Amino acid sequence: MKKTAIIGAGPAGIEAASVLAGSGVEVLLFEKSETPLSNLKDKAFLFPDFSAASDMVSELEDKLLKDNITRCFGTEIVEIKWKGTEWQLVSGKSEAWYADSVLIATGYSTFDxxxxxxxxxxxxxxxxxxxxxxxxxxxxxxxxxxxxxxxxxxxxxxxxxxxxxxxxxxxxxxxxxxxxxxxxxxxxxxxxxxxxxxxxxxxxxxxxxxxxxxxxxxxxxxxxxxxxxxxxxxxxxxxxxxxxxxxxxxxxxxxxxxxxxxxxGMEASAGTRTLGASCGIGGEYGFIKTISPHLYDNDTGKPGLFAAGTCKRPLSIWDSINDGRSAAIAIKDYLDTLP
Amino acid sequence: MNRYWNEYQKVIADNHFFYERSCIRQTFFPGSEAAFLRILREELDKDIFDDFRQHTCTGIGYHSDIVPLETTMTVVARLFSLMTEHGYKNYVPSCVTSFGVFTEITHMWNEKPELLEKARENLWKACKREFELPENIAHASDIIYKFRNELAKKMKYRLVNRFTGKPLRVVEHIGCHYAKIFPDKGVGKAEFPYVLAGMIESWGGEVVDYPERRHCCGFGFRQYLIQENRGYSISNTKKKLESMEPYEPDFIVSNCPGCSMFLDRWQYTISEMEHKTYDRDGYGIPVLTYEEMAGLLLGYDPWELGLQIHQIQAERLMDKIGIPYNSKEKYRAASGKILRNPEKPANLLT
The missing domain is CATH 3.50.50.60 (FAD/NAD(P)-binding domain)
Known part of the structure; x- marks a missing residue:
């Protein structure tokens, strides 16, 4: 089974994990906090329908209940390295994981x-x-x-x-x-x-x-x-x-x-800045830079390395979920090209 | 309290200063510049040069569109040539507007070297002089700020009310041209300048943070230079005084010639116009320069510092701190003669 590592368990990361897992891909989902969706959990109601944010949290958390999603929460990935045929992910505690592809979904932090x-x-x-x-x-x-x-x-x-x-x-x-x-x-x-x-x-x-x-x-x-x-x-x-x-x-x-x-406002999170710099895909204001905002907005130009959600730019929650889904399709297309 | 702005510091030279006096401070606060030189030489053992050939920087004329920029540049160039002639590299203006002018002109020269060349040419044509740019330009209040803790050890008094044991509440007011033109040239930048607040805290006082803290003092050149506009000037001062009044400040301290002048003198005018004073007892709020504040705490004679020249008299403040003074000597002139007491205001108590 092909393996994808997703860094960040926000709306984009969870949606991508769910879609990929549903397509038969093994997913490692990393999150530096002990629980997912921390930014979304701060919200009370969502625009424009005033639905409760807690309902969306529940629905997104349910999407993680799939056998081929391994949750690695409380783990901060600080470095990603291409090792010729696969990506190596290294945590702050120097633990290492390997995957065929990586999705960066490290999100935003609010302006201080x-x-x-x-x-x-x-x-x-x-x-x-x-x-x-x-x-x-x-x-x-x-x-x-x-x-x-x-x-x-x-x-x-x-x-x-x-x-x-x-x-x-x-x-x-x-x-x-x-x-x-x-x-x-x-x-x-x-x-x-x-x-x-x-x-x-x-x-x-x-x-x-x-x-x-x-x-x-x-x-x-x-x-x-x-x-x-x-x-x-x-x-x-x-x-x-x-x-x-x-x-x-x-x-x-x-x-x-x-x-x-x-x-x-939103700024690139510390994790976004760190990984963007370590992989050479850091763009303006510390956000992750993709090949093109039109047709290749999840592709970073590095083989098997993708980005989704607010690590690229400020987005709404629904933008982020759609972007996570879009990234999952791009990743699946990439994995299908591998032997 | 969050002190994010404390991170904004600037480079201030350590020694060997070329001092440039203010055009108006020696009239408004005749003891302040002398006190600054004494503090640097006697308390801090610093080398500071005071050239008798110095002159205006054109600041007021420049900001009032009376003096053209090219003329201002040439005048600044001449002042720098005096500094260069005496082998100094650290320029210390006494006036906040001069500090703004020097900062602005050197910034322009760095951005546009052709303007610097033109200034050199004009200076040579005018008086056959040459100059180097200063390595460091710091306002005189920056120097006192830099050595505030060293001075604190030498001070005889602290900014503490001896009757209550509580810190004195001090309003600090920073001249606009100190940090509002180039924020990174001011300690603490423009929003929460720390240059005076740092002195107050180091010397035992408490800074009053009142709503109109950043508001103009009323010295805006176009407000007071044209007589018809002076209503704007006094209304700005009034707005500040009304804003600080509920905090019952013990005194105001400023690093700008105009701010100290107008915050002090307009209190008299408002009291005459509206029978209004801004302290509970009707005496007004004393306004000091930072040199006067430092000098008082160091134990200098208040009359040598020139406190009697102020509109709002400082005896009650000195009583609170515990500074002794001889009332009989208050109006003794340099000639030794005792001058007659000035006329008392109708509504301000003295």
């Missing part, structure tokens, strides 16, 4: 908002990231830095994305719709809280997104202001003063909120 000091994350109690807001939504406990119900919440888009200062010029793709989704979820839990989303432009690229955006305004009364927040600072009573400009009205704006939510 402390790098945007002017926004006060890690300094002021009332500044949180979208990840922390997602957790509060999931737990039904949306509170400010003092544990009180916030009366005013601002969401700021593009934190660590499309940003000269942080060096990330790319769009993280999912933050716009995530802010709309989170604002709606907050409105459902806190009907009397003022909610404002500050944006550069809202990129409602997916099916149902534009409708969500319209519903957020018309049904849920969420305000959208086109402008970047230039500075956040704590007030004497530990609220957050923000300065921005409403670029549609051409007016500077200074206001105070109880909670400022920073919509943090």
């Amino acid at each position: 908002a402390r790098r945007k000091e002017e926004l006060g994350y890690g300094i002021y109690k009332g500044v949180v990231t979208s990840l922390e807001m997602e957790k509060m939504i999931r737990e039904g406990n949306i509170v400010n830095g003092h544990g009180d119900m916030p009366k005013r919440i601002a969401f700021l888009q593009c934190v660590g994305s499309r940003d000269e200062k942080s060096g990330n010029h790319y769009c993280s793709k999912v933050c716009c719709v995530t802010a709309v989704k989170q604002a709606i979820e907050v409105r459902k839990q806190l009907p009397r809280t003022d909610l404002t989303v500050f944006y550069m432009d809202l990129r409602m690229w997916g099916q149902g997104f534009e409708e969500m955006y319209r519903t957020a305004q018309e049904k849920y009364g969420i305000d959208f202001i086109r402008g970047r927040i230039s500075e956040a600072a704590a007030t004497f009573d530990d609220r957050v003063q923000i300065k921005t400009e409403d670029t549609l009205l051409g007016m500077p704006l200074r206001t105070t909120v109880d909670l400022l939510v920073l919509m943090v």
Whole structure:
């Protein structure tokens, strides 16, 4: 039986493992954490249908219940080497495995908002990231830095994305719709809280997104202001003063909120950067580079070495699952050419 | 508290400095530059040269579009030629705007060598002088920051309220031209500059982080140079004072000539216009330069430091720290004559 090693048990890695295992390929699935889908488990609800993320976690975990999938969780692969006829994978503990092909699906990490000091994350109690807001939504406990119900919440888009200062010029793709989704979820839990989303432009690229955006305004009364927040600072009573400009009205704006939510973008994860560099397939911003974004978006140009999911660029969950499936087909085609 | 910005440090020379004085600081705070030289020479045993032939950097004229760039470059070139003539390589401007001008001009010269050549040519035509670029340009506050812990060991007093035992609450204000033009040229960069905060913490005080910490002091050149615009200047200062007021700061310290001046003097104007003062007891919030702050803690005579020239008087601050002073000597002139006391403001207590 041909063997494929998949590094990363996120949506892309699990989907690829499931498809390959169903095609009769032996799969070694590596994950540095003890459990799979850690990024997905952080989510409460998924856009645009507001389905529970926990349902998707269950469905994806069920896909791993196949005899020819060996789960190697709690194992971080730090090096991949081509040994002439097969790939050698080496863990941080110097253990080695061998496979006919390898799929890198090492995913993303979220932008460290402390790098945007002017926004006060890690300094002021009332500044949180979208990840922390997602957790509060999931737990039904949306509170400010003092544990009180916030009366005013601002969401700021593009934190660590499309940003000269942080060096990330790319769009993280999912933050716009995530802010709309989170604002709606907050409105459902806190009907009397003022909610404002500050944006550069809202990129409602997916099916149902534009409708969500319209519903957020018309049904849920969420305000959208086109402008970047230039500075956040704590007030004497530990609220957050923000300065921005409403670029549609051409007016500077200074206001105070109880909670400022920073919509943090995606960056290449540490694992993605390490493996990309060790295999010579590291691309811009540390993401994995493939041969072509059109026809060969899973091929790295190295024999039997493939990539899928957010290790290549920011993607939505459904993009990642489709990409994992696409990678599985490319890998199967490759394995069929081997003697 | 997260101190991510602490990673932003800059190279500051260790010794052998060429000092460039400010055009306006000697009028606004007449003891500060003398205190800086004394601290470097007597406390730190450093070599610093103070050339009597020095002159303006054109900073205010340059930023007000009165002096053309080419002229500014030639003037900067002449100042560098004085440094070169005396064999120095580490340039230390006293003024934050001068620091910004030198940083900007040398950056332009590095990016466009033809501008450097033109400046050399212009300088030669004007006064037959030649120059080398400095190896290090550091603002005078950078130097004090660098040696803040060494100075702390020599200090007689700390920034502690002797009645309560608690650290004094200090508002620090950084001149815009220190790090907002080239963030990587400032200790801590532009968002949370650490140059003054580092001194305050090392000397026992507590930095006040208030909402308008980064806001302009009101010295913006176009705001105050044109009389009709001065309403903008005072409204900026007022915004800052209102923002810091709830924190009840014990004093303000700045590294910029204009910031110290306007944060101090506009308190008088606001008190006259609106009968408003920004400390609980009606005396206003004292504003010190970092040299004055260091000098006081080192035990220098407050009147030699020039504290009596300030609008907001510092006696209550000195009482809190436990610094002795002789009120009878407060207005003694250099001639030895005791001058009469200045007129008291109508609404600010002194």
